[in-house]
Amino acid sequence: MGIIEEIKTMQREGRSESDISQLMQSHGYAPEEVQEALAQSRIREAVAGGTPEMPASDSPHGPPQSFSHISGMEPSMLSPAQSAQQSPQTGQYQVPEQNNYTSQVNEGYPPQYQEYQQYSGNSMSTDVITELAEQIVNEKIHSVRRDIDKVIELKNTVENKISYLDERLKRIEKIIDHLQLAILQKVGDYASAVEDVKNELHETQKSFKSLMPEARKSPQQQESQ
Incomplete structure (x- = not known):
């Protein structure tokens, strides 16, 4: 929770x-940080168009109550301003004017509360x-920056994975090239071996052919010779 939220909660x-x-x-x-947060809270309350709740302990006394509707009350029990307004003919107390009552009410509250009333009554x-506006823009920019940082982080992660896959x-590819070379070498060796075997068989066939005429001669022909 931020400092302004804590202040609002306490208020x-x-x-x-x-x-x-x-x-x-x-x-x-x-x-200084507390005073600045209090000032920001007052500004936001003023912009919202409402006045913050004032605790009863801040006000030494509430708005003075009018006792003009009570007849027969002793003048000593009333305030001097009200006792001076007593009518000598009827013995009734006159109702004070609204402006005087408003000024008395304002005097009963601390200056901070009067400042809040001025904020809410007058234009900003x-x-x-x-x-x-700067606070709102800063909050929006901070949010956009966080989103941009996330996008940049995702981009870096994807680039790293792409680099890894490229490697x-x-x-x-190198392994496949080596395998192709090895296979071609083996095929060449096999072809050479087959050619050697073929040549050996051909030579063996020639040897057998040279021996076959002598084997076909009869024993008499061999003896006569």
């Missing part, structure tokens, strides 16, 4: 930024849009 748990900063530093993150500045084919 959803209702932790204040000071608590989040201390916890992240205890986890080994540098203070060029710097915020530029920073957000194997060259070896096989």
